[in-house]
Amino acid sequence: MPSLKEVRGRIQSVNSTQQITKAMKMVSAAKLRRAQDNITKIRPYSEKLSGILRNVTESLDKEVENPYSSERRFEKILIVAITSDRGLAGAFNSNVGKAVMININEKYSEQLKGGNVSILTIGKKGDDYFRKRGLSVISTYCGIFSNLTFDNVRRAAEYALDGFISKAFDKVELVYNEFKNVATQVVRVEPFLPLVPKLKEENGKKFASTDYIFEPSRAEIVRDLIPKSLKIQFYKALLESNASEHGARMTAMDKATENAKDLLKELRLTYNRSRQASITKEILEIVGGAEALKA
Numbered sequence: 001m002p003s004l005k006e007v008r009g010r011i012q013s014v015n016s017t018q019q020i021t022k023a024m025k026m027v028s029a030a031k032l033r034r035a036q037d038n039i040t041k042i043r044p045y046s047e048k049l050s051g052i053l054r055n056v057t058e059s060l061d062k063e064v065e066n067p068y069s070s071e072r073r074f075e076k077i078l079i080v081a082i083t084s085d086r087g088l089a090g091a092f093n094s095n096v097g098k099a100v101m102i103n104i105n106e107k108y109s110e111q112l113k114g115g116n117v118s119i120l121t122i123g124k125k126g127d128d129y130f131r132k133r134g135l136s137v138i139s140t141y142c143g144i145f146s147n148l149t150f151d152n153v154r155r156a157a158e159y160a161l162d163g164f165i166s167k168a169f170d171k172v173e174l175v176y177n178e179f180k181n182v183a184t185q186v187v188r189v190e191p192f193l194p195l196v197p198k199l200k201e202e203n204g205k206k207f208a209s210t211d212y213i214f215e216p217s218r219a220e221i222v223r224d225l226i227p228k229s230l231k232i233q234f235y236k237a238l239l240e241s242n243a244s245e246h247g248a249r250m251t252a253m254d255k256a257t258e259n260a261k262d263l264l265k266e267l268r269l270t271y272n273r274s275r276q277a278s279i280t281k282e283i284l285e286i287v288g289g290a291e292a293l294k295a
Helices: 004-059 092-107 109-113 124-132 150-165 218-294
Strands: 077-082 117-122 136-141 171-181 184-193
Touching: 004 171, 004 218, 077 092, 077 124, 077 150, 077 218, 092 109, 092 124, 092 171, 092 184, 092 218, 117 124, 117 150, 124 136, 136 150, 150 171, 150 184, 150 218, 171 218, 184 218
Parallel strands: 077 117, 077 171, 117 136
Antiparallel strands: 171 184
């Protein structure tokens, strides 16, 4: 049985840990509310814009070249893995890492053997995860989530867009956590480039193609609107990941606080037993001494 001093030390340590996890839970809850508001606002806009983007891509004349929908043999792959800069968020970061590894093994094993699979990491945890596994991390963007604005995200999006246009990559995919609620985050693996026109037939239902009147010209639409729209889709993925991170950390800290509470109960019980055993031992020694003096 541990000594009273050891048990008291453990109780103090667990108490301190519990206070920290409570504080982290409260901080994450406050940040989650703001992040949730941001993602709720951008989702309808992003979804509508995504549909328009694919319709416009389909409606463009063959005379107008759209480099963002250029389909070619997928030899060079870029995977954008969106994680966090900090840990203590449960399986939030490891789930993204596992999804990327499964995706590569199932779809791009041949490209991986040829050294043609590159990882663009957003968040320090993703960078650490993939470098330890020997994958080619070509660039890392850390600190974005401390000031998550469209201007800060744009640099990472432009890296992927420019790489596709210059044919450094033939396909770009995004892997991130989509926010459902505080306790649920779903890992998404989404194609980013090339742009695929909206399907005209889905589950046996036919959809009429949308006819657009282009103002300004089609060429200017391709040059200006499409890249801006793609950057917004990229930004939306980071907002989803940001809200998911705070939800995951809030849940993890809540679980840690409850575990600390249970551990404190056990430690206090152990402390009381040790104290009782110590008192009993002292009484027995006193009684034994008194009996010895009588003899």
